[in-house]
Amino acid sequence: xxxxxxxxxAFAAGALAVSLPAFAGAYxxxxxxxxxxxxxxxxxxxxxxxxxxxxxxxxxLFGLGAYATALGVxxxxxxxxLSLAFAPVFAGAAxxxxxxxxxxxxxxxxxxxxxxxxxxxxxxxxxLHDFTGGPEGVVLDGVMLGGSAAxxxxxxxxxxxxxxxxxxxxxxxxxxxxxxAIRNNETAARSSGVDIFRWLLATFVITSAxxxxxxGIYVQSYGFATPxxxxxxxxxxxxxxxxLLGGIHxxxxxxxxxxxxxxxxxxxxxxxxxxxxxxxxxxxxxxxxFMPQGLYGLARKGLRRAEGxxx
Amino acid sequence: MTKLKTEHLTRAFLGxxxxxxxxxxxxxxxxxxxxGPNGAGKTTFINLVSGIIMPSSGRVEYKGRDVTYMPAHExxxxxxxxxYQLIHPLENLSLIENxxxxxxxxxxxxxxxxxxxxxxxxxxxxLSGLDRDTSRLTILEIKKMEIxxxxxxxxxxxxxxxxxxxxxxxxxxxxxAQVQTIARERKLAVGVVEHVMGVIKELTHRVIVLEAGELIxxxxxxxVSKNPRVIEAYLGGAA
Numbered sequence: 352x353x354x355x356x357x358x359x360x361a362f363a364a365g366a367l368a369v370s371l372p373a374f375a376g377a378y379x380x381x382x383x384x385x386x387x388x389x390x391x392x393x394x395x396x397x398x399x400x401x402x403x404x405x406x407x408x409x410x411x412l413f414g415l416g417a418y419a420t421a422l423g424v425x426x427x428x429x430x431x432x433l434s435l436a437f438a439p440v441f442a443g444a445a446x447x448x449x450x451x452x453x454x455x456x457x458x459x460x461x462x463x464x465x466x467x468x469x470x471x472x473x474x475x476x477x478x479l480h481d482f483t484g485g486p487e488g489v490v491l492d493g494v495m496l497g498g499s500a501a502x503x504x505x506x507x508x509x510x511x512x513x514x515x516x517x518x519x520x521x522x523x524x525x526x527x528x529x530x531x532a533i534r535n536n537e538t539a540a541r542s543s544g545v546d547i548f549r550w551l552l553a554t555f556v557i558t559s560a561x562x563x564x565x566x567g568i569y570v571q572s573y574g575f576a577t578p579x580x581x582x583x584x585x586x587x588x589x590x591x592x593x594x595l596l597g598g599i600h601x602x603x604x605x606x607x608x609x610x611x612x613x614x615x616x617x618x619x620x621x622x623x624x625x626x627x628x629x630x631x632x633x634x635x636x637x638x639x640x641f642m643p644q645g646l647y648g649l650a651r652k653g654l655r656r657a658e659g660x661x662x
Numbered sequence: 663m664t665k666l667k668t669e670h671l672t673r674a675f676l677g678x679x680x681x682x683x684x685x686x687x688x689x690x691x692x693x694x695x696x697x698g699p700n701g702a703g704k705t706t707f708i709n710l711v712s713g714i715i716m717p718s719s720g721r722v723e724y725k726g727r728d729v730t731y732m733p734a735h736e737x738x739x740x741x742x743x744x745x746y747q748l749i750h751p752l753e754n755l756s757l758i759e760n761x762x763x764x765x766x767x768x769x770x771x772x773x774x775x776x777x778x779x780x781x782x783x784x785x786x787x788x789l790s791g792l793d794r795d796t797s798r799l800t801i802l803e804i805k806k807m808e809i810x811x812x813x814x815x816x817x818x819x820x821x822x823x824x825x826x827x828x829x830x831x832x833x834x835x836x837x838x839a840q841v842q843t844i845a846r847e848r849k850l851a852v853g854v855v856e857h858v859m860g861v862i863k864e865l866t867h868r869v870i871v872l873e874a875g876e877l878i879x880x881x882x883x884x885x886v887s888k889n890p891r892v893i894e895a896y897l898g899g900a901a
Contacts, residue, residue, distance in 0.1 A: 525766055525773070531754045532763050538714060539750035543811060544738035544768030600754070 368508060372501035380500055382617050384507045384572070390609030391514035391565055392590035394602065395558040398521050401600050402551055403534035404454075405462045409562055410586035411469025416442040416563025417570040417581035418476055421489045426482070431495045435567045442563020443556050450555040454548060466587075473582035488577030495571040503572045510568045514561050518602040521554075530554065592635045598647025607646060663690045664726075665851040666711065666742070666819045671720035673710055680706040682875035683720070688819065688851040693842070695866035695883065696855045699895055703875040704855045705747055708821045712744045713737040724819070738768045743817035745808045747824045747855070751796040758784060758792035760807050764814030776814075783810040787840055802833045806840075813844065820845075821853040826861050834858070838865050859887070871895065 371383055392409055399406050416438035423434040453464050476483045483489065496502035521527060529550040532540035537547055570576045589612070590605075597608020612634070619627030642649050667687035673680050681703045688694050696704050709715045711722050713734035722730045729737055743764070752760050758780050765776035784792055787806045791798075799807065805825050812820055822841065826834050838861060845852045856862050862869060862883055869886045871879040873895040879886050886892055 528755070528759065528763050528766050528773075532752050532767075535752040535754055536750045539746065539752060539811075540763070540767075541714065541734040542712060542738055542744055542746075542815075543764040544735050544815060545763070546733075546735045546767075 369505070372504055377500055380504050382613070384504050386609050386613035387504075387507050387511045388565060388569065389589050389593055389613060390606060391511040392562060392586060393593040393597070393605035393609055394514040394518045395561045395565075396590045397594045397599055397601070397605050398518055399554055399558050400594070401521065401527075401534060402530040402554055404457075404551065404555075406465045406558075407462050407587055407591075408465030408469045409590055410582050410584060411465070411472045412442045412446065412559040412562040413566040413569070413586045414469070414476070414576075414578070414582035415445055415472055416566030417576045418483060418489075418566075419563065420567035420570045421491060421576045422483065424491055425489055431571060435495075435564070435571060438567025439560035439564040442566070443560030445563075446556045446559030447552070450552045454551045454555060469582065469587065473578050476582075477578040484577075486578060488575055488580070490575045491570070492574075494574040506568055507572065510561075510565050513564060515602065515606075517557060517561060518605075522602060526550070526554065592631075594645070595635065596638050596645055598645030598649075598651075601647050604645050604647040611646075664688070665690055665724065667723045668711065669721040669723070671707070671710055671722065672718050673706055673715065674718045679875050681710060681717075681872075684872070684875075684877045686870055686877065686880070688853060690818070690851055691845070691849050692868065693845055693852045693854060693866045695862040695869035696853055696872065697857075697859075697862055697869055698872035701874075702872040702895075704872055705823055706875075707872065708744060708823055708853065708855065712742055712821060735767070738764075738815050738817075739770075741815070741818040742821075743768075743812035743815040743819070744821035745805075745812050745823055745825055747827070749801075749804050749808060751799075751804055751807065753796050756793050756795060757789065757799065757803070757807055760796065761810040761814050764811045765816075768815035768817075780810070780814060783813050786844070788836075801828050802837070805829070805837070809841075809844075813848075817850065819851045819853070821855070823855045824857065825854075826856055826858060834861060841865065859883075863887075 372380060375383065392413065396406060396409055419441035420434040420438045423429040423437045424431070429437060449468060453461060453468075456464055477486055479485070494503065496506065521530070529540075529545055532543065532545055533547055533550065540547060566581060569581065593608035593612050594605045595608070596612055597606065598604025612631075615634075616627055616631055619630050623630065638645065644652070664687050669685050671684045672682055684707060696707065698704055706715070710717050713729070713732055713736070716731055720730070721728060724737070724740060724742060729740065729742075732740075752763065755763070758777065761780035761783055762773070762776040765771045765779050766773065771779065781792060784790075784807075787810055789803060789806050789810065796804065796807070809822065809825060826837060829837065841852065841854075842865065844850065854862070854865055856865075866883060868881065869883050870877055871886055871889075871892050878895060879889045879892050
């Protein structure tokens, strides 16, 4: 496809996203904020997936970041922006420690441990009543930026920009080669000098830090955190579904997946209250069964076939 | 000059001794054949010297330095490269990107330098259509790509584990000539595992013979091929 056309489209989409508060009402803006949040999480999940590692721990790091921000404000007296910066630092540091322990695991073993860790974080915060507020959670004095819907939307958009930038950087840098080689064949990767553990650790820390940042943004946008809200399994499952639908191992896949799934679920919620989750589940099953590379993978395959004919 | 040497190298898998007390050395510019019947421990031996698995006992020395327990990726950076008996293409990377991997990680070149170097290596092996998917390559092209990827490490020692297997006579002849040229130009020490004795005879200066993990003979091919113990290993006791 024409590179300039793609660039123009990306620019137009960016301009539309930034200017959305100028013409969208409160409800569409709220929907957009959700879509953006999940899009960013889906990108971070996919970045680690490019190495072949499937994490079920997104909600864990997201929740850690959320509590880092909330407790940073309430217990350490941090300002709003400092508390936001603290979230990725804390989540990243936690990921560094955890990564040392679990990044020698592979496949199912890695996935299950990440799932268990997310649950452990939730339970610990649930039970450290005096410090974390326990099951009732913690409430901030107010939301950031005076609670302006537009400003909070832009803040979330900023979180997405970080995730998009990181994902794009992963595609264009040595990360692309390291992670793809690890995913394809670890033995061959080692023989070509790839320090597998180091690249996995770097990827895990970076993606976890971004997940933590998004958790911090979430808390600052809503003004409260409870173990059940910020460690919600949806923060793990929806990003996964989004990336699978849109197309894994890419930046563009999760972007389209989030828009499609986000908007369709909003629409379904209005048509079929509660029933929308069933339809949602069906979409995911169909995608996994019939197009394991997602919509983007399907498009790429079609494009390649067309090129093959043209040759 | 001795590039690589092992002393009493041994590896046992749950009682099965796959490589047993093997001592050998390889010199600069030398092409060494590693032969022996199936299950003799040839691939395990290469896995041990390249760091893919660790020995039970013994020692591996690279240019006088003890590398016995050094991880594979560090040995790759130091200058030990290899290909695999079962092809290992990196399927989600293109032909040239596969080759770049060695340059990027073993030599820590930037992507631009790595691409230029990879293009040069591909050309020297007669590879074209560098942006193709690996799924579109012939078996000969994949084998060449894997040799190029190993050479992208800029190694001083290179092991080729049955690279000629599955190639026809013309392809084999072409690849033998290319390996000889590369070894000479880069002053490589090359270890070659092959089952086709014609290839060993043509390509190697010296041969070591493994049987049941043990080194049973060593010398030029013409001499080793007449060794009664080697003949017995290949043909069985009845011969």
